[in-house]
Amino acid sequence: MDTLTRRRFLIAGGITGGAALAAGATTLGLGDILRTAGDRDPAAKTLVMVTLYGGNDGLNTVVPYEDPAYAAARAGMTYEPEALLGLGDGVALNPGLPGLHRLFGENRLAVIRGVGYPRPNRSHFQSMDIWQTAQPDRPGTTGWLGRWLDSAGGDPRLAVSFEPVLPPLLAGATSAGATVPGGTLALPKSAGPAVLKALGTPAPGESPSQARAAACFADLVRVRDLMAQVGGETPADDDSDQPATATGGAAAPLDRQLALVTRCIEAGAATRVYSVSLGGFDLHAGGRDVQQAQLARLDGPLTAFADRMSGRGVVVAVYSEFGRRVRANASDGTDHGTASDVFLLGDGVRGGLHGEPPSLTDLDDGDLKHTVDFRDIYASLLTGVLGADPDRILGGWTGHLDGVLGTMGR
Structure with a gap:
């Protein structure tokens, strides 16, 4: 099969990006994946990354409601104090977060304030690339967890x-993670077993790169089958029931994504890192109520x-590509x-509350000055969850976030 046709099939179906095709994933059988459960170190920990696409408004997520500069900057977007979920120190969580409260x-919840990086970029896509590659x-x-994957054997x-x-988070230099959108590959109903087998089988005379593309697709199909088998389900033709937003985010609801992660972890799959996402946070108008929802x-x-x-050695990190400007715009966004x-x-x-809260009056052209570099958090996750050397993966970065990750007993 012509590799361009295969590539177009994958991308048009929302299945994978070019990084996965270029990385040369190994062709795996379903039995290979299931057998990893017995090989997994019982003490191994798991990292789940939750990406909020669109630039979540941090000031209306962790609300500095006692700071007079907050109300002065956002007269049409503030909450009555009694509606907020207090954290102490004059800050509170958004009313939409009672569970996290x-x-x-x-x-059990660490709130790290003022997280960013030097010379911030306000483009959704460039800033997300910075967060996911950890290269401001x-x-x-390559993504920072893709480089970890390279170091862990690929x-x-x-x-x-x-x-x-x-x-990009999971794309390494020599390997790449597997993507299973919504827990299933969104395949045309006409794509029966024969079509899938053809897409995942290198054709005679194909170049090594074309063969790698076929291997990648075969791997994705088998991981899809693993998700279905773990959950006792038949793989669906199309599991997407809500569109991804223009700035990113999975089509499947977050509860469905996390349900699949749960199934994998409880089945003892060897996976150490999971990536899920939720879009819809680019709120330039009427932002308060929509963000709360x-x-x-x-x-x-x-x-x-x-x-x-709880008790399974799982750590979750929730982040977005940037926050929002301190002052509301004319559309209450x-x-x-x-x-x-x-x-x-x-x-x-x-x-608890970690990190120095940024000033709402000492601003950089109307924006918050970061007080914690996100690479400090990544370094802590690499050492405390994945047992990896952050110096190697983060390009010599020596920072670390102290006091957030303790001993993780199982």
């Missing part, structure tokens, strides 16, 4: 995404997942900003 009260000066072609079963395309779509599935995964909040939750996470 409960976890905070149980010392010049985003490269097995695509170790890093799985439930997003419509493989995020979006945060509620995050809160319910995420807290249910955290409760079920917010425009692209800079620093924001990162949430960490799960086993071994020391809950």
Whole structure:
């Protein structure tokens, strides 16, 4: 089969991006994946990355309601104090996050404030590339967890995404994670077993790169089958029931993505990293109520997942490509900003407020100045969850976020 046809089939179906095709994933059988459950180290921990696409408004997520500069900048977007979910120190969670508020009260949610990077970029796509490659000066072609995958042997079963395309986050230099959009490949109803076999089988005379594309597709089909077998389901032809947003995010609801992660973890799959996402946070008008509704779509599935995964060595990180400007615009929305909040939750996470809250008056051209570099968080996740050397993966970065990840007993 012509590789361009195969590539067009994959991308048009929302199945994978070019990085996965170029990385040369190994062809795997379903039995190979299932057998990894017995090989998994019982002490191995799992990282789940939750990406909020569109630039979530950090100031209306973790609300500094006692700061007079907040009300002065956002007169049409503020909440009455009694509607907010208090965290102490004059800050509170958005009313859409009651589950995360409960976890905070149980010392299971870490709220890291003022997270960003030097010379911030306000483009959705460029800033997300920076966050996912962990290379603020010049985003490269590999993600920070893709480089971890390279260092861990390159097995695509170790890093799985439930997003419509493989995020740069999981693309390494010599390997790439597997992508299973919505837990299933969105295939045309006419694509029966013979068609799938042809798409995943190198044709005689194909170049090595074309053969790698076929191997990648075969791997994705088999990982799709694994998800279905773990859940006791028959793979569907099309599992997407809501569109991805223009700035990114999986088509499948977050609860469905996290349900599949749950099935994999409880089945003992060897996967160490999962990537899921929720879009819809680019709110330039009427932002307060819509954001609250979006945060509620995050809160319910995420807290249910955290409760079920308790004691299994799972850590979840929630981030967005940037926050929003301090001052609301004329449409009671917010425009692209800079620093924001990162949430960490799960086993071994020391809950509470972490990081220096950025000033709402000492601004950089109307934007918050970051007080925590996101690479400090990544370094802590690499050492505390994946047992990896951050110096190697983060290009010599020596920072670390102290006091957030403790001992993760199982």
